[in-house]
Amino acid sequence: MSQLPAFPGSDSDPAPGRSPGQPVTPPGDMTGWHRLHPLSPLVRSGRHFTSLVILLVILVVVNGRKSGGGEFISEGVVIFVVLVAGIINWAVTRWRVDAGVLFIETGLIRRQSLRFPLSQVQAIDVVQTGLARALGLASIQLRMAGADSSKARLIALRRADAVKLRSDLLSLAKTTKTSPATSASRTTRAPVAATPAEVQADERVLFRVQPGRLVGGLLLSITGVILAVIIAAVVVIAVAVHSTAASGIYLPFLIGAIFGVWRQFNGEYGTVVALAPDGLRLRSGLIQTTAETIRPGRVQAVRLVEPLVWRWLGWGRLEVDVAGSRQRRENRSEAKRWRALVPVGNRAEAERMLAELVTDPPRPTARPPASTRWKAPLNYHFLAFGGDDHYAVASRGRLRRTTTWIPLEKVQSVRWVQGPVQRRLGLASVKLDVAGKRVTAAATDRTVAEAAELLTRLPAQARAARHPLKRAPASGQPIPR
Amino acid sequence: MTAGDTGLRPDTGDDSLHWQRPSPRLLRARRIQVAAGTLPIAAVGGLIGGLAGSAVIGLIVALALVAAGLVGEWFVARRVAAWSYAERGDDLMVRRGVLIRRQSVVPYGRMQFIDVTAGPVERSLGLATVRMHTAAAASDARIPGLERAEASRLRDQLAQLGESQAAGL
Numbered sequence: 001m002s003q004l005p006a007f008p009g010s011d012s013d014p015a016p017g018r019s020p021g022q023p024v025t026p027p028g029d030m031t032g033w034h035r036l037h038p039l040s041p042l043v044r045s046g047r048h049f050t051s052l053v054i055l056l057v058i059l060v061v062v063n064g065r066k067s068g069g070g071e072f073i074s075e076g077v078v079i080f081v082v083l084v085a086g087i088i089n090w091a092v093t094r095w096r097v098d099a100g101v102l103f104i105e106t107g108l109i110r111r112q113s114l115r116f117p118l119s120q121v122q123a124i125d126v127v128q129t130g131l132a133r134a135l136g137l138a139s140i141q142l143r144m145a146g147a148d149s150s151k152a153r154l155i156a157l158r159r160a161d162a163v164k165l166r167s168d169l170l171s172l173a174k175t176t177k178t179s180p181a182t183s184a185s186r187t188t189r190a191p192v193a194a195t196p197a198e199v200q201a202d203e204r205v206l207f208r209v210q211p212g213r214l215v216g217g218l219l220l221s222i223t224g225v226i227l228a229v230i231i232a233a234v235v236v237i238a239v240a241v242h243s244t245a246a247s248g249i250y251l252p253f254l255i256g257a258i259f260g261v262w263r264q265f266n267g268e269y270g271t272v273v274a275l276a277p278d279g280l281r282l283r284s285g286l287i288q289t290t291a292e293t294i295r296p297g298r299v300q301a302v303r304l305v306e307p308l309v310w311r312w313l314g315w316g317r318l319e320v321d322v323a324g325s326r327q328r329r330e331n332r333s334e335a336k337r338w339r340a341l342v343p344v345g346n347r348a349e350a351e352r353m354l355a356e357l358v359t360d361p362p363r364p365t366a367r368p369p370a371s372t373r374w375k376a377p378l379n380y381h382f383l384a385f386g387g388d389d390h391y392a393v394a395s396r397g398r399l400r401r402t403t404t405w406i407p408l409e410k411v412q413s414v415r416w417v418q419g420p421v422q423r424r425l426g427l428a429s430v431k432l433d434v435a436g437k438r439v440t441a442a443a444t445d446r447t448v449a450e451a452a453e454l455l456t457r458l459p460a461q462a463r464a465a466r467h468p469l470k471r472a473p474a475s476g477q478p479i480p481r
Numbered sequence: 482m483t484a485g486d487t488g489l490r491p492d493t494g495d496d497s498l499h500w501q502r503p504s505p506r507l508l509r510a511r512r513i514q515v516a517a518g519t520l521p522i523a524a525v526g527g528l529i530g531g532l533a534g535s536a537v538i539g540l541i542v543a544l545a546l547v548a549a550g551l552v553g554e555w556f557v558a559r560r561v562a563a564w565s566y567a568e569r570g571d572d573l574m575v576r577r578g579v580l581i582r583r584q585s586v587v588p589y590g591r592m593q594f595i596d597v598t599a600g601p602v603e604r605s606l607g608l609a610t611v612r613m614h615t616a617a618a619a620s621d622a623r624i625p626g627l628e629r630a631e632a633s634r635l636r637d638q639l640a641q642l643g644e645s646q647a648a649g650l
Contacts, residue, residue, distance in 0.1 A: 412591045412617035416584040423582075435616035459586045463571055466590065 030097040030168065036154060041086025043132045043139065043156040050131070052079055095154055100172055102142065104154070116142055116152050118173040124166050128159070130287035138162035140169075203274035203281060207353055209343050213315070214268060217344030218261055220309040222400070227257045268343035275356065282341060294339075298322050300434045301441070302357050303338070303404040304350060311401065316350040318342040320357060321439050358405050362388045364395040371425045372445040385443035390465055392432055392458070394441040406441040408458070409465035410434045416455045418448075430454040432462075498574075500565045506606045507564075507626025511557040513602050519550025566624050571646065573613060573639065575622050587622040591615045592643035595636050599629075611635050 042049065056075045093106040097118075104114040125141040132138055138159040142152035157165065218224055234250045269286035276293070283291045301321040310316060319338040342353050354361050364384035373380050378398040385394045387408075395403040411432050418428040428451035431442040443454055523546035531539025559579045567574045572588040592613055599609040603625075609632035613622040627635065 412615040413588070413620035413622070414586040415619070415621060416586075418582045420580055431619070433615075433617035433619040436618065438619055439617070440619055455584065455586065459572055459588065463588065466588075 030165075033094045033096045035094055036090060037137055037156050037158055038090065039135050039137060040156040041083065041090050043129060043135065043137055044089070045082055045086050049079070049082060052082070097169065097172065102152070102169065104151070112151075114151055118169060121169070121173045124169055124173075125290065125292055126162050126166055128289050132156050133287070133289070140166060142169075203276045205272060205274045206280070206356060207271070207273040207342055207345065207349055209268065209271040209284075209345070211269065213344050214265065217310065217315060217317070218265060220313075221307050223257075223261055223264060227261055230254050230257050268340055271340070271343050273341050273353065280341070280356065282339070284343075292339075294320065294322055294341075299357055299407070300410050300436065301404055301406050301439050302354065303402055304354065306401040306403075308399045310344070314347050315344050316342070316347060317344055318350045318353050321434070321436060354405075358391055358407075360388070361405060362386050362391055362393050364393045364403060366443075366446075368445040369427070369447050372427060375421050375425055375427065375445060379444075383444055385446070389461060392441050392443075394443060396442070396444060404441045406432055406434055407465070408432075408462045411458070411462040411465075414455060414458050414462070416451060418451075428452075430458065432458065498567045498569065500567045500576075502565050503561065503624065503626035504608055504628045504631070506608055506628075508558060508561045510602045510606050510608055510626060511561055512554060515550055515553050515557055517602075519547060519553065523547045523550065561626070564625065568635075568638070573622055575624060577623075583621065585621045587613055587615060587620055588646070589639065589642035590646035591617075591620075592639060592647075595639050595643075597632050597636050608632075611639075613639055 052075070056079070059075070088108055089106070092108045092111075093104070095102065095104045097103070100118050102116040102118060104112075104116070106112050106114070121142055125143065127139045127141050128137075129139075135156075136159050137156040139153060139155040140157065140162055154162075154165075156162075219227075230250065230253050234254060237250065266286045266288065267290075268284055271282070271284040274281045274283075278293055279298075280294045281291070282294060283289065299320050299322060303319050303321075305317040305319065306315070317340060319340050321338055341357075342350050345353075364386040366385050368380065368383050368385075372383065376383065379396055381398050382395050382401045385392070387393055389408070391405050391407055392411075393403060393405045395401060412435055413433045415431045415433065416428060417431065422428055422445065426448050427445045428448050429442055429444045430446065430451050431440050433440050443451070446454065523543045526546045527539045527543025529539075530542035556579070560577070563579050563582070564575075564577045566576070571590070572586050574584060574586050576582070576584045593616055594614050596612050596614070597609050598612070603609060607629050608626045609629055610623065610625040611627055611632050612624075614620070615622075624635070
């Protein structure tokens with residue numbers, strides 16, 4: 001591979017940071033600078049590029065008959081610019097691994113030299129978008145502890161290279177273990193670049209989603225309802241106005257809704273969850289496949305979501321909130337950090353998965369006092385709280401029942417909140433926060449006395465759960481079941 | 482106990498708890514902020530009223546806006562009185578709020594970082610706001626209006642305790 005010219009701020013010496021006592025000799029020739037695969041611009045801008053082309057085709061088809069193709073020059077220019085930018089980006093990007101550190105250099109005008117110590121790696125994913133799969137390419141995504149990992153990725157390499165690099169990086173991450181806090185067992189050894197259906201030798205499959213049920217569940221969920229409402233609106237308007245053009249205004253909404261349904265279906269199709277020595281291995285995806293390993297100790301919260309119609313069918317959706325994986329998909333908002341282990345399954349499947357994540361899961365059995373009816377007439381129906389020495393559990397929601405389990409050792413803070421209406425009724429809420437945005441299990445609307453008791457006991461229990469050796473103060477009685 | 486304590490506060494079962502209050506100058510800082518907001522609005526409102534209608538209407542509008550500012554001052558005074566904090570062995574407790582009352586318990590070991598901020602008004606009165614951040618966005622441990630010396634003492638104290646009890650994620 002040809003050496004790139006030395007950029008300002010970069011060091012062309014192949015091993016500048018290597019300390020003399022470093023026992024690691026990276027396998028292969030990873031110490032030299034490498035480029036990404038020449039087709040990586042296509043993969044990198046794949047989604048945007050594809051949507052641009054589709055948009056252009058639609059525009060041509062809709063308007064093309066009336067006027068000539070001359071007015072699409074601007075779109076052509078946009079596509080051309082996107083491609084050229086991608087090629088330049090490829091030309092100025094290079095990476096190497098040395099002394100247990102992954103170096104990535106990128107940027108033409110604003111040159112960036114990125115440095116990712118492999119000892120800080122939480123997990124390494126191999127991601128294949130649909131386009132990448134067609135081209136036989138794959139991307140490497142590193143997940144770093146705490147930090148923003150969105151730049152710690154290599155798009156794209158040959159699939160075989162990516163798989164090999166991943167295992168090399170993982171073995172390096174293990175040998176260059178510097179801090180005991182990020183032990184080598186935190187890194188994952190997920191079997192990637194396998195289609196979701198393939199099963200590795202050392203795993204036991206816990207759950208496999210049924211495609212039919214996934215479609216049914218999607219259509220019977222709120223996403224499906226929105227889609228139905230939009231379709232109904234389009235049809236009604238078309239019939240009422242007697243022209244299809246009038247309903248054309250709603251076409252963007254329809255496309256958006258279909259795209260939303262499709263994205264969820266694509267992301268959750270073929271979900272397989274398997275138990276392996278290093279944790280739960282999760283693989284999913286129809287066109288874009290992803291694989292990740294969830295270590296039991298990294299689960300911040302587990303929740304069971306049961307929308308109205310699903311409850312009639314005995315279905316549920318089990319999701320986990322995992323610390324550190326929030327940047328995994330770049331175009332997903334941070335609020336959507338919940339990862340579905342059971343996208344849709346029956347009660348037994350959800351319970352089995354729950355038992356795998358939460359040892360001896362407690363049930364939310366402590367009901368709020370009857371006066372809560374006045375404050376929350378609908379929510380009251382499923383409002384409950386419970387827990388034991390290791391977990392707190394809360395359920396809420398009338399149409400969409402949501403039950404959240406939180407390990408007490410993950411609790412970041414405890415809050416006691418009392419609004420004016422609650423004060424009139426002699427109620428108060430106690431909330432348990434875990435890492436992330438608005439991930440909370442709340443003992444909503446308890447009596448003032450009970451809330452005060454919870455506020456005393458929960459921090460002590462959380463402390464005892466964090467430091468199992470340190471005895472909790474006298475208030476160790478279990479939470480009322 | 483503190484002025485903001487009305488008996489409806491949760492009893493944490495620990496009477497030895499030493500609840501501390503922000504500096505009395507916090508009230509002055511908040512009053513200045515309310516006045517700085519109210520008076521220009523009242524002046525502009527009065528001017529518009531006076532130009533559009535008569536001088537009497539302008540005066541009435543201005544006085545009404547000043548009265549609204551006084552009501553705001555009453556709210557602010559109660560809010561300031563409700564704020565208190567206690568350092569316990571393993572966690573920091575912060576109470577605040579009048580209409581919606583809150584009490585947070587944040588273990589020192591969960592602390593990610595602390596910031597000490599001071600706006601122009603706070604700074605001119607020698608005050609600062611200490612805020613303790615955890616990995617949870619909802620965690621809420623903010624103490625405004627601390628004397629500068631107390632703020633830096635609390636910051637160092639929290640940093641030291643946070644380090645010795647660090648629990649990670």
